[in-house]
Amino acid sequence: MKGYQRICALIIIIFLASVALQSCARTRGLQEYRKDIFALDTWVNIRIYAGKEGPDILDKAIRRIEEIENRMSVTIPDSDVSRINSNAGKQPVKVHDDTFEVIKKALEYAEISNGAFDITIYPIVKLWGITSEHPRVPSDAEIRDKLRFVDYRNVVLDEDEKTVYLKKPGMGIDLGAIAKGYAADEVARILREEGVVHALINMGGNMVAMGGKPNGQPWRIGIQDPRAEGARRHIAVVEVVDGSVVSSGDYERYIVDIYQKTGKRYHHIFDPSTGYPANSGLMATTVVAPNSIDADALSTTVFVMGAKKGLELVDKMEGIEALAITFDKKIYTSRGLQGKLIVTDKEYELQP
Amino acid sequence: MRMPIKVGDLVVYFFAAALIVVGLLGMYVMGTESSDKNVVIEVKGKEVYSCRIYKDMAPVEFRVDAGDGQYNIVLITYEEVRIKEANCPDQVCVKSGPIRFAGQAIVCLPHRVVVKITAGQGETPDVDDIAS
Numbered sequence: 001m002k003g004y005q006r007i008c009a010l011i012i013i014i015f016l017a018s019v020a021l022q023s024c025a026r027t028r029g030l031q032e033y034r035k036d037i038f039a040l041d042t043w044v045n046i047r048i049y050a051g052k053e054g055p056d057i058l059d060k061a062i063r064r065i066e067e068i069e070n071r072m073s074v075t076i077p078d079s080d081v082s083r084i085n086s087n088a089g090k091q092p093v094k095v096h097d098d099t100f101e102v103i104k105k106a107l108e109y110a111e112i113s114n115g116a117f118d119i120t121i122y123p124i125v126k127l128w129g130i131t132s133e134h135p136r137v138p139s140d141a142e143i144r145d146k147l148r149f150v151d152y153r154n155v156v157l158d159e160d161e162k163t164v165y166l167k168k169p170g171m172g173i174d175l176g177a178i179a180k181g182y183a184a185d186e187v188a189r190i191l192r193e194e195g196v197v198h199a200l201i202n203m204g205g206n207m208v209a210m211g212g213k214p215n216g217q218p219w220r221i222g223i224q225d226p227r228a229e230g231a232r233r234h235i236a237v238v239e240v241v242d243g244s245v246v247s248s249g250d251y252e253r254y255i256v257d258i259y260q261k262t263g264k265r266y267h268h269i270f271d272p273s274t275g276y277p278a279n280s281g282l283m284a285t286t287v288v289a290p291n292s293i294d295a296d297a298l299s300t301t302v303f304v305m306g307a308k309k310g311l312e313l314v315d316k317m318e319g320i321e322a323l324a325i326t327f328d329k330k331i332y333t334s335r336g337l338q339g340k341l342i343v344t345d346k347e348y349e350l351q352p
Numbered sequence: 353m354r355m356p357i358k359v360g361d362l363v364v365y366f367f368a369a370a371l372i373v374v375g376l377l378g379m380y381v382m383g384t385e386s387s388d389k390n391v392v393i394e395v396k397g398k399e400v401y402s403c404r405i406y407k408d409m410a411p412v413e414f415r416v417d418a419g420d421g422q423y424n425i426v427l428i429t430y431e432e433v434r435i436k437e438a439n440c441p442d443q444v445c446v447k448s449g450p451i452r453f454a455g456q457a458i459v460c461l462p463h464r465v466v467v468k469i470t471a472g473q474g475e476t477p478d479v480d481d482i483a484s
Contacts, residue, residue: 232458252484
């Protein structure tokens, strides 16, 4: 019965081939797992592709975020940061290695930006209270008074003892412009250690792409429309494999002055040289970098410095790209981003 | 010794070839058929409504009941999705305007309502997420 055998063989071959094709399409047994939590004062969403151990890996990542929050939050009374602030002008405070690392990085960015990025802005942040329940527009005198305490050069680090000391009483630090980036990098590190290859981390708008998508394509990250109010709507797209994309802007947290009826928008990113919300002609900035801590710190830095100076700074840095969106809806980019940014909203005009 | 081609063999080869063609065609059709987008509406994290958006569909007006008399009226057309009206205090969701692409969303924080566009099965979303 030779014909019969051949038929059998063929059917088996077709069957095996289709099974092989199927499993390719289903990305080798990987499944998508997602987790949403509220932490670090923002929404956190983690999406990973993993086997059955997926939920455990996510839990581990979440625990690390909570650990970072407990150490670096300025509103948690016994955090490292709160202890540093309450001991300002009194004594150095011993902190965890991660807190030390983040503060050290923050001071590096203060140095290279000539103080445009400055974590000692906290007395000003507190005075305005933009993110608090009772925000207000303070007087010039009040701002000048608090500005005396803003100077990153008065933060003293002791590398051996892992201590941080603020020289003047009344000083304070706020890691809000850098801690989310650090936390996102830490999540990525944990995922990598657990063998995850494809993941997308959203730490309150700070994006980290790990690998590409399971189907081999790059992750497509949208750039937020700075005037979309409550909508998550993009005006442009960047494609990323292994990297972080972070945006900062006047749209994130702001108050509108209704008391003096000026209708002026006061947002949460302060210029350390004036004590007022940064007014450099920008609505938003986005930084693309290998590590989220750099993207996070630099998105604030570029926002404060403005399009020209900010993008010049980024152009000097290896592997880091940025864009800046002006009030007249023009998008300026660093050199390396030209040709890579896909503008999807016709109202916005990419500048050469 | 050369074997003559048998009729039975030919039938089997033809059958196999036909099977492959039909399979590929099926994959292609399935792939394009489901390439539409979906609208998903959530209240307090729970899905309360979802629908497919496709060319030539009739516009949908969905009233989201967020509890305690709170509501958001969502207008869904093939071109765009927006919140037409709501009785939330800040009106941010109404002012935020329309969304059009998979991966985008409108959020009404006071009512904890999320209206999002997701990609259809097997389709690439316009964006995977948004850096905001």
